Amino acid sequence: xxxxxxxxxxxxxxxxxxxFGFLTRRNIIMxxxxxxLMLNGVNISLVAxxxxxxxxxxxxxxxxxxxVAAAEAAIGLAIIISVFRNKETVHVxxxxxxxx
Amino acid sequence: MSLLEIxxxxxxxxxxxxxxxxxxxxxxxxxxxxxxxxxxxxAGLYLFLDAxxxxxxxxxxxxxxxxxxxLFVVLLLNLKAEMASRLYIIRWPLGIIxxxxxxxxxxxxxxxxxxxxxxxxxIQLIAQETHTAAIGRVLYTKFLFPFEVASLLLLVAIVGxxxxxxxxxxx
Numbered sequence: 001x002x003x004x005x006x007x008x009x010x011x012x013x014x015x016x017x018x019x020f021g022f023l024t025r026r027n028i029i030m031x032x033x034x035x036x037l038m039l040n041g042v043n044i045s046l047v048a049x050x051x052x053x054x055x056x057x058x059x060x061x062x063x064x065x066x067x068v069a070a071a072e073a074a075i076g077l078a079i080i081i082s083v084f085r086n087k088e089t090v091h092v093x094x095x096x097x098x099x100x
Numbered sequence: 101m102s103l104l105e106i107x108x109x110x111x112x113x114x115x116x117x118x119x120x121x122x123x124x125x126x127x128x129x130x131x132x133x134x135x136x137x138x139x140x141x142x143a144g145l146y147l148f149l150d151a152x153x154x155x156x157x158x159x160x161x162x163x164x165x166x167x168x169x170x171l172f173v174v175l176l177l178n179l180k181a182e183m184a185s186r187l188y189i190i191r192w193p194l195g196i197i198x199x200x201x202x203x204x205x206x207x208x209x210x211x212x213x214x215x216x217x218x219x220x221x222x223i224q225l226i227a228q229e230t231h232t233a234a235i236g237r238v239l240y241t242k243f244l245f246p247f248e249v250a251s252l253l254l255l256v257a258i259v260g261x262x263x264x265x266x267x268x269x270x271x
Contacts, residue, residue, distance in 0.1 A: 001104065002104055002105055002108045004213075004215065005210055005211075005213070006108060006112070007149075008210040008213065009207065009210060010112045010115065010116070012203060012206040012207060012210065013116050013119075013203070014115060014116065014119055015202075015206070016199040016202055016203050016206070017116070017119040017120055017123060017199075018119070018123075019195075019198065019199050019202060020123065020195045020196070020198075020199045021122070021123030023189075023192075023194070023195040023198060023199075024188045024189055024192040024195040025123065025187060025188060025189075026185075026186070026187060026188065026189055027128065027179075027182060027187070029128045029170070029173065029174060029177075029179075030123065030128060030131065030187075032170070033122060033123070033128070033131055033132070033135060033170065034123055036135070036162075036166065037119055037122065037123070037135075037138075040138075040139070040142055040162075043142070043154075043158075044142060044145060047145075047146055047149050047151050047154055048149055050149075050151070050221070051149040051150055051151065052215065053215055053216060053217075053218055053219060054218045054219045054220065054221045054222050055218075055219035055221050056219075056221045056234065056235060056238045057238075059151055059153070059154055059235055060235070060238060060239055060243050062151075062154050063154070063157065063235075063239070064246060064250055066157055066158070066161050066162065067250045067253065067254065068250075068253065069161075069162070069166065070161055070165060070166055070254070070257070071253050071254055071256070071257035072257075073166045073169055073170065074169065074257045074258070074260075074261040075257055075260050075261055075264070077169055077170065077173045077261070077265075078260065078261040078262075078263075078264035078265040079264055080173060080177070081173060081176065081177070081264070081265045082264050082265060084177050085267075089182070090177060090179065090182055091182065091185070093189055
């Protein structure tokens with residue numbers, strides 16, 4: 001039997017890789033991909049908990065996380081398209097209009 | 101080492117390695133294709149945890165819908181010039197410090213984690229009335245309100261995506 005902790009270590013590792021990608025990449029599409037990695041890391045933890053604690057709520061929450069990820073991807077990619085149309089760049093460090 | 105542990109380690113190693121490859125590729129298309137393989141491995145892990153419905157949703161929604169959306173957007177934008185410039189922000193070593201501190205905190209949290217009492221969602225129950233039916237019953241009774249809110253969220257996302265991405269026609 002694989003202990004629950006191993007799943008949580010895996011989840012933490014995947015989440016951290018996602019955080020690193022989100023903080024350091026310049027390309028906004030790669031930042032979105034990193035967000036998807038983070039959400040998947042959390043999902044692994046939730047499903048593992050749900051299985052080991054024999055409670056369906058973790059899997060229900062995973063279902064909602066996937067729904068929110070779909071909505072977030074649709075809105076985010078639409079924003080990327082409109083930003084690229086106006087600014088001709090996808091690099092976040094060049095988008096400084098709202099800087100004070 | 102038992103067969104179950106070998107199965108878990110295979111998935112864990114592939115997932116972490118692919119994730120590290122994904123965030124370091126210069127071409128977003130390569131990242132997205134690697135992400136497809138990653139999602140299939142995560143779905144395999146869900147099957148291993150007796151969550152067939154979630155595994156199917158993972159493949160259908162993530163691999164089938166979200167990744168195709170990403171791929172369309174990457175192909176829509178012309179990223180030739182962007183790919184040639186540098187990939188990371190100037191202060192990227194700060195990211196390593198942040199994630200190492202994050203990992204220390206999370207690993208300490210996992211180490212001191214004490215599981216709560218077990219519920220009644222047992223393997224026998226899942227085998228008796230199938231996983232999708234068992235999840236569906238909980239979703240449509242206890243979690244009906246969040247389910248409706250999620251449908252509203254998807255509606256807002258559809259309308260919002262169209263409004264944001266459409267060209268403004270000057271009249």
